[in-house]
Amino acid sequence: MTAVSSNSDALPALAEEVEQFVAAAGWDQPVQLFALVPTAELLRMQPELAGQLDAGSALTPIAQDSLPDGDLGAALAGIMWPDAVHGCALVQEIVVLPPEAEAQMNASDQDAEKLRQLAAEHPQRQEARLVAAVLRDGGEACVMRLRNHDDLLKGPGLAPNLTAALHATFT
16 A cells, blocks of 8 residues: 555544544634644654654644634635645534525525524524545545534535635645
């Protein structure tokens, strides 16, 4: 197995690890961005981290500075990663609506702020923490935890627009 495919295979578990790390601080967290760097390279450059990192993990998430307030898409569009970063993961809290409620909210009829307000006030809304992780080579994984449930939903298709925006940070 090549290093690239092992990174892609390990990405779902890494997304779960990032979610657990953020979950330890509780809910109502700001958007958080992590660089995914090769663990072996990180240990080579900083051997003093040996006791803190899982040497068996292909990639290590490294928390980045806070993103600016405002439009997430605009903030992501301004990011360019150095070659040493092989991927990234973004964690954000979102509101999830049932499909029938989303169908009633026609985006073409409303501005974005009005849609956010309607979603926040919807009686069937659920709060969730979403983690989207991508690799420079194209791999992606997503996990989502609903605020009132312990189960973790998994699948790369959970946030296609977000994963596309994260992939764009590598072009």
